[in-house]
Amino acid sequence: QVQLVESGGGLVQAGGSLRLSCAASGLTIRSYAMGWFRQAPGKEREFVTTITWSGTVTYYADSVKGRFTTSRDGAENTVYLQMNSLKPEDTAVYYCAISFTGASRNWRSYDYWGQGTQVTVSS
Numbered sequence: 001q002v003q004l005v006e007s008g009g010g011l012v013q014a015g016g017s018l019r020l021s022c023a024a025s026g027l028t029i030r031s032y033a034m035g036w037f038r039q040a041p042g043k044e045r046e047f048v049t050t051i052t053w054s055g056t057v058t059y060y061a062d063s064v065k066g067r068f069t070t071s072r073d074g075a076e077n078t079v080y081l082q083m084n085s086l087k088p089e090d091t092a093v094y095y096c097a098i099s100f101t102g103a104s105r106n107w108r109s110y111d112y113w114g115q116g117t118q119v120t121v122s123s
Contacts, residue, residue: 002025010120012120014086016121017086018086019081019082019083020119022034022036029077032099033050033098033103034079035047035048037097040092068082069081081094081096090119
């Protein structure tokens with residue numbers, strides 16, 4: 001059974017940093033693209049970043065480019081999202097997901113999702 005578990009969310013002041021982790025079980029993620037999405041109350045799910053199976057190519061939403069960095073550790077079967085210079089508009093539940101069909105900005109391309117972790121940025 002495939003499971004993705006996010007951790008590392010919390011409350012941080014504007015300008016601060018957080019590092020989210022997404023640990024996978026039930027499969028080896030090194031062969032698949034991984035993505036991060038977020039959803040704020042009353043808003044649609046939003047693409048944040050995706051990383052290819054090799055880890056050599058990443059894509060970011062314009063709103064987080066230059067502030068967020070995604071990476072993956074095959075040995076740990078984990079994907080990370082380093083978030084710096086956080087802003088109040090980054091407040092959302094953050095989800096990681098795995099895609100069997102390749103890196104994509106479209107949430108519909110992802111096959112399994114974690115339960116999400118709350119990130120709250122205070123002004």
